[in-house]
Structure formats: structure tokens, C-alpha cells
Amino acid sequence: MSSAVALFRRDVMLAWREGGTTGTALGFYLVVVAIIPLGLGPDLNLLSRIAPGVLWVALLLASLLSADRIFHNDYEDGSLDILAMGPLPLELVAALKSLAHWVTTGVPLALMAPVLGLLLNLPIEAYPLLMLSMLAGTPAVSFVAAIGAALTLGLRRSGVLLALLVLPLYVPVLIFGVATVSAASVGPASPWPPFLILCALSLASLVLAPIASAAALRTAMR
């Protein structure tokens, strides 16, 4: 158990010390959300209607930015081989690294979303559920991103390829995440059914995604 905790803490520390993975993701999130009104016009009614969708889509893209980093550094310097031979099952290693990605990318993005909601005139009632839905949905985003990272390990243009492979798999998370926030801001439907489905998707990916990630890591390391 302690080796698992140690691995998790190591990954989080590395991400923070690498300087800029969290910052870059947040910066990217800000930039994308900021240029949307520049592209669409400043009509606040329109912006408030599209705000849930824009915030979620930009979150997905910002998460994918740092996704190819999840296994890359360890793959490059051989640590991944050592981890694979170590006491922890590779599935757990993949899960811990995905969790570290969530803590260093997903959570900060989710916490920043309300600030960006201000830019898009998101109704005030939606703010709590905005953060809640994103905190609930970003684990799925990180864990599925890890599958893409494992599949594209060491390949050229892995970042773009990763996004192409993984974005279609995000459709359910996107749909239910946006539905939660829209229901909270516009009503009349309750936001809780889509929110619960979102939680279910995250829980399922917590369990299933590391299996696929580990299998993909094994193919890359053979």
C-alpha cells in the first residue's frame, strides 16, 4: 500500500515541479474560453446559453493537452519497465498515474471553471453544479486519457493522435456533464439524473480504464 501511495505522490510532485503542466492547462482553458466570445459576438444571452457546452468542451481539450505526459517520461527513462516488474500490478500503476493526472490537471481545471463562467455570463444558479459536475466528470476524463496515452506511447505526433482516439470516447461524459449544468442554469429539469449518470461513468472508468491502459502499456513495452 505504501508503495502505491509513494508512486502517486511521486507523480504529483513531478507534475508540479516540471512547472507548467497545471499552469499550461489552466492557461489554455482561459485562452480558449476567452476567444469564444470574440468569435461569436458579445451577446450575453447567447453566451449564457452556450456557456455549459463551451466550458465542458474547453475542459476536455485542456485535459488532453497534458495527457501524453502521463506515461511518457517514465517510458523514456526506463522507469516504466521497472514499475512493470515491481510489486504493484501494472493496472494499479496505470490507475495511480491517471489519478495523479486528475489531481494535477482535472481538479484545477474544474476549480477554475466558475471563474471562466463569469466570462460567459453563466447564470449564478449553475455555479455549484458546474464545479460539482466537473469534479465528478474529470476522473473519467483523466482515466480515459490514460488509455490514449498508453496506446500512443512513444509515437510521433502522439498528442494529436491521442486526442483523435480519445475524444469520441468522451461523448457520454460531455453530454451528461453539459446536461447537468444546463439543467441547473435553465431548468426546469432536475440536474441530478444526468449528474448521477456522470458519476457512474467516472466510477466505471476508474475500474475499467486501467485494465485497458495496462494492456496498452504492455504492447508498447514488448
Added chain:
Amino acid sequence: MPDLGPHAAFIWAAYGVTLVAVVALVVVIVSDDRRQRRLIAELERQGLTRRSAKAATAKAATAKTSTAKPAASAKPKSAPVKTPRARKPKA
């Protein structure tokens, strides 16, 4: 030609796209198939058949202590070509 009503253009367009896509697919697949068959025939003409690979393997198997390079290098390459199970790492 049958009268296809006021939206005939859409019907023709739909069938046209289907036809073009199917024809393109057929052309690509069949020409690739022909190319591979041609290449195999050429290589076999050059005397590089799987039989000759098999013979080289048989030779290497009987001459176990032989460290001759051709036999040694032919063996790992021809073995996958021989049996389906051994093809696993190759495929």
C-alpha cells in the same frame, strides 16, 4: 428512366456518392491485391520460395552444431513463415 419526383437530384446524388465510394474502395483493394500477387510471383521467380526457406531450416536443424551464418539467419526468419502458431510473433 423512371420519374423520381421533385427531389430527383438528391436521389441521384445519393446513389452517385454510393457508387463512387464503392468503386473507389474496389479499385484500391483490388489493385493492392494485384500488386501483392505480382510481387510474390516475382520473388518466387527469383528462386526465393518458402520451399527454399524450408530446406534451409531443415539443414540448420540437422546440423545442430553448425554455426554457419546463412542457416542461422534463415532459421528464425523461416520458422514464422512455416507454421501458423509460430507466426504469432511475426503477425
Added chain:
Amino acid sequence: MWNLANPTQFLSIADRIIPWLAGLTFLLLGIGLYLAFFVAPPDYQQGETVKIMFVHVPAAWLAMFGYTLIAAASIGSLVWRHPLADVAAKTAAPIGATFTFVALVTGSLWGKPMWGTYWVWDARLTSMLVLFLLYLGLIALWQSIEEPGRAGRAAAILAIVGFINVPIIKFSVDWWNTLHQPASIFRAGGPTIDPSLLTPLFVMAAGFTLLFVLLHLIAMRAEILRRRVHALRQMHVEHAAAA
């Protein structure tokens, strides 16, 4: 199935089947087209544009059939290590993607006279678009990994992950669609399709399915030969180096 595990046997069986299959395919497609254009009556609601259904529905069916085939082949490749499984998966992807593309375009062309717009985000078309993206991802992964063993295994994993997600995606798109489009969407021929339209549809579907199988067999043959060419060339190089 296990008789086909040996690539050489597969090739000899394929060589024998392919000409007959080709003849049968084009015969069925010819009959289907004749039925579609000269026998099938116009729909009471949609008029003659219902004829687009005879290419759109088979293409959509094959799009899904293709992906299922790839998923099954991927399981065969990863779990049972069937020797031809990754050949089957690799060659089916472009064929399935083409049929998905046809389904999307014909669906769009059907939509314009029906709903007044070229693209409609209804549940079926949207799901088909996502399926197209899944196909593109598979093909991109095959292209990006040079070592064929790793490419086959990685693509197999991706195919299975995608396949598991397809029902979830379909469910979420359906749900999303009811949220955004409360008005019922015009469905082909209404809730039930008249029998006079069913026969051309089935003939075309059968013809297209045989076309898929035909093209798949030819592509598998080409891929097996391609790998043999590669292996023989490598042997040639090593013999030359040793000599």
C-alpha cells in the same frame, strides 16, 4: 474457423471463393437496383426520396457490422491469438469506414428534402458520426505504429474499448437528442415499412453485405501476401549478407 487459421489454407480457400462471391455480389446488387428503381413504389409520405433508404440503410447496417467484426477479430487476436485475427481487423477498418461515410452522406442527402437541412443532429446520424470517428482513430493508430505486432495489439485494445463504449455513446446521444428535439423526427416510411419497400431493401442489404465480405477477403489476401513479401525480402537481404 480453425481450418482458416493457417494462412496458406486461407489463401487457397479465398482464391476459390472470391470469383463466385464476386459474381453473386454483383448479381444481387443488380437485382436490388432494378427493384429499387423500377419496382418499388413511392412512399405515401416521402415520395420517391424513400429510394435513398435502399442505399442508406444497408450502408448504416454495414458500418455497424464492420465495427462488430473488428471487435470480434480483436478479441480473437488478444485472447485466443488467432493468427489471422489482426489481419481481419486491419483490413476491415477502411471498408467499414467507407460504408460509414456513405451512410452519413446518403443520410444527409435524405435529410435535405425531408427535414429541409443537410445535417440534422438526430440520434442516429450523430451516433453514426461518432462511429466514423472511431473508425478513423483505428485507421490512424494502424498507420502510426510501424511495428506490425504492436500495431495489431494496440488497435485491438482500442477496438475493444470503442466497442464497449458504443452502446454507452448510443444511449447518451439518444438521451441528448430527446432533450434537444422534442418534436418527433420523421422516420423512414413511418413506424413500419411497407412490404413493397422491404424486398428491395433486403436484396440491397444482402448485396452490400456480400460486397463487404468479398472486399474483406480480397483485402485479407493482399495483406497476407504483403507480409509474406516483406518476410521474403528480409530473408533475401540476410542471405545476401551472409553469402
